Amino acid sequence: MPKDPKHIPEAQKIRRKIKEKSSKYVPGRVTLQVLGTGAEGAPRSLYVFSDQSRYLFNCGEGTQRLAHEHKMKLGRLEHVFITQPTWKNMGGLPGAALTIQDVGVPHITLHGPPGLDELFVATKRFVVMKNLQITMADCQLGNKFEDNVMTVEYVPLERYETFGNTSKEKAMNQEESIITSTSSELSSEVNSLDKDIQAGSSIHTVDTGTSTRSTRRRNRSRRNSQSIGPYIPEDIIEDDTDYYAHERKKNKRKRSRSQTVSGTRTAPERIAESSKLLLSKTKEKGIAMAYICRLQPRPGALSLEKCVEHGVPPGPLLGKLKNGEDITLESGVVVQSVDVREPDDPGPIFIVIDCPSPEYIISLIENEKFKRHQKYALQDSEMACVVVHFSPTSVTENIRYKHWMDEFSPSTSHLLLNDTNTCMGSISVHRIQYKLNLLSPDIFPLLGDKGSKVIDAEVNENCSKKMKTECESLETSMEATSSDMTLTSVQESSLSDCGCLSANTLVSFHLRPRKGLDRSGELKLIPSQYIDETKSIEGFKEALQDLRLNIFNKKLGLHYKSYPKVIFFGTGSCIPNKTRNTSGILFETSDTCKILLDCGEGTYGQLVRFYGPTKACEIIKQIKAIFISHLHADHHIGLIGFLQGRRKALNMTNSDDAPVYLFAPKQILNWLIFYDRCFENICNEFVIVPNSDLILEDENIAADEKARIFDTLNLNAVNTVLVRHCPNAFGICFTHNDGYKITYSGDTMPCPNLVKLGMNSDLLIHEATMEDELAGEAVIKMHSTTSQAVTAGKNMNAKFTLLTHFSQRYAKLPRFDENFAENIGIAFDNMQVRLSELPILPLLYPALRLMFAEHYEELENKAVKRQLRIERQRSVSRDRQQSNNHLVKV
Structure with a gap:
C-alpha cells in the first residue's frame, strides 16, 4: 500500500544534490555482490556498488526482502539491467520499485530487451508509481550506457534452432x-x-x-x-x-456511467x-541480453613516498600531481605525475551472461564482441576479470558452452547464479524459526531449506542432560542440517574443479581495488547462537518448562487428527520484512489436496524454504486451488512465480495434473492475460472461477462446474462475500465433506457480511493489521484492529480465531491483551497447526513475551508516548476551547 508521500520531494532533492556532486569523479571502490543466488525458490540478482552508485543485474521475486535483510540499501539504485523479460529475472521489480520510490529515488532506468517497461504498464493499478519516473534505455546492438562508474555494452543473444552441424x-x-x-x-x-x-x-x-x-x-x-x-x-x-x-x-474520483463505458476499449x-x-x-524471438561492463579508467593513486623522493614539498603542488599535471620545482627540476603515482587502472571488465537454453549458444559462441575479452584479447587489460553466469545448469553443462568458457584466460573467474546453487539467502527466517522451535517443534518445525552453511551445529555443548532431553527433537533436526552441509561443500568442490565458483548470498568480487573473490561475508547459519540468545533471557528457561508441562497436559484432552492443517508462508502486510513475508497460507485438507489462500511476493520461495526443494515439488502438485482475496500487490504478485513453480514440479515428475482452480476477482485476468501475451505463457496453468460467482445466497455458477470443483477439492460448499476494503475484495468460506468449516477474511474492516458467511466456523483466519490504539489509521486504510478481529470471531461464534496480516511495525510480535482468550491465536511465518492443535496456541503467549521482550517493550513504549501525545493534543484543544468561550463571554 502507498506510504504518505510528503517526505519524498525533499528526499529526491537531497539525492539529486548527492548525485551531482559524486558524478564528478571516478570511484575508487567497485564491488560485485551476490544478493540472490538463483537457487530453487530464491531470486537471482547481482548487486553492484561503488562509493557513490548502485546497480542491479536481474531482480527476481524476493529481491527486495533480501536487500532489506542484508542492508543493501536501494536508495542510490538508479539502473536495473535485465537479461531476459521473464518472471525469474524481473518478478521482484514491482516490489523493489515501490521501495525505491518510498526512499526518495526520483528516477530509475531499465536496461534490457525491448518491451521490458510494459511490466509497469500492466501493473499500474496495483503498483502505483506516483513519485518515481521509470524509463527504458535504448538497448539496440551497438548502443552503450555510460556514467562516471562504468561503460556497459549491450549484446543481444538470439535463439537459433540447430540441426546437426547447421551453421x-x-x-x-x-x-x-x-x-x-x-x-x-x-x-x-x-x-x-x-x-x-x-x-x-x-x-x-x-x-x-x-x-x-x-x-x-x-x-x-x-x-x-x-x-x-x-x-x-x-x-x-x-x-x-x-x-x-x-x-x-x-475523495475518490467519481466517473459517470458514460465515462465508464463509452469509448472504453x-x-x-x-x-x-x-x-x-x-x-x-x-517473446516470440526470445531475445536475451548480455552485458559487457568496463569500469571507467582511473589515474593511479598519488604516492607520498615517491613525492618525498622527488623533493616535492607539501602544498598545492601535490594536488596538481594528483590530477595528472606535471610540475616544476623551485630548483627547476620537472616532476612528471607518472613518476609519483601508482600505475593507472585502465578499468577491469566483467561480463554478465544469460543463455536461457542451448538454442542460444550459437549466438553466444560466434559473437566477436566476447572474443575480444577472451584469450584472443590483444592486451591483458582487455581480458575479462570475471564472468557472471545466469545461464541455467542445462546450459552451463552443455559441452559447447563449457568450451566457450574455456576460451577465456585462466585468470578469468566464473561466478554461477543459477539453479546449481542451494543457498536461499536469508539468515533471519532461520534465526526466528530456531527460537520458535524451542516452544513447539510440531508447530514450528525447523525449515527444510538446508542450502546454507551451518556453523556450530550443536545446540549447546554445556547444557545439562535435562535440557538436552527436552531439546532432543531439535538436535535430531540439526544433525540432518549438518549432514546436508557436507553435501554443499562437496558441491562447491566440484564447481571449483570445472573453473566455476558457487555464489552464496553475500559472496563478493572486488573489482577496484582489484582483490578478486571474497567469501568473508558469506551467509552462514549459527543455530547454537540463536538458541543461546533465547535461553539466556532472564526467566525464559522456567517459562519454557512451564510451557512444556502445560502443552503436555493440554494434549491429554485433545483428539488429534492429521487434517485439516494450515501453514503460514506470509503473515505480514504491505511489504515483506526479515521475519514476516506478505500474505500466503496453505490450507491442507488431506495428503492429496491443498488450497492456497492468497499469494504475496515470495510465496513460492517460502514453500520451498519450509519443505525443502524435494518435498516442495510433491506438495505443490497437490495444490488444487488458489484463492486471491483482492488485487493489492501484497496478496497476488507472487501468483505468476507460483504457477511457474507448479508447472516445473509437474514437468519434473512427468505429471499431467489439471490446471489449478483460481478463485479470484475476475479483474485479475487483465494482468494475467497481459503477462501471458507479452512475456511468458501462463494462462493454461489455471482455470478462473470469479469470486463474484460464489457470493453467498447469490451464486452464479453452473451446476456441473460447481460439482467438478467440489469433487476435486472434497468440499460441499465454497462461498464468498464482498468485504470492506478496496474494490473487489472478498472473504471466503470452505465447508469440507468431513463437516468442518474454515473462513478466511483477506483484508477487511469489521464486516457483517463476513460474520454471516462464517457463522459457526471451526476456524476463522482474520487480518489484524493494527493494534487497538491505531483504530483511526485502521479506518483510513480499511483494515481491522486486533480487538475488531477478535470480535468478528465472537460474533460469528467461531470456535477459534487465528490472527494474521500484521503491520510491519509488529515484525516479531503484535501487542495483545486480555482479549486474547483461550480461542485466540497469533500466526507466524512458517507456523503449521492442525485444527485439533489450535487450543495449544494460547499457551505460548507468556514464553513469546519473554522471547521477544525487547521488541514488545519497544511497542509498549511507543504506545505510551503515543497516548501522551494524544493527551497533550486534547489538553491544548480544551485550553483553546476554554479561551474561545471566555472571549465570547467577554
Missing part, C-alpha cells in the same frame, strides 16, 4: 524465414484471441465499501467440461480501478494494438 548463417536464415512466414499467423492468432475475450456491453461495478452486491446477473458462456485451457469470461474489460483510492486524502484490444511488436520481437 549460424543457415540458422539465421531459418530464423528469418520462420519470423516472416509466421508474421501473418501471429496477427491472425492475436485477432482470434481478441474475439475470445470480448467486452460486454456494460461494466458490472461492485462497491465493496458497503459490502453489497448488485443482484443483476451477467450472461457468460460456460467452459466446456473437456477443456483444459483457461476459462475467460466474456465481460472482461480494461481494469481502470483505483485500488488505493481509500487511502488517499482526496477491451483489454484484449489494447493488448493486441500495443504489444504485437513486443510479441514478435521479444
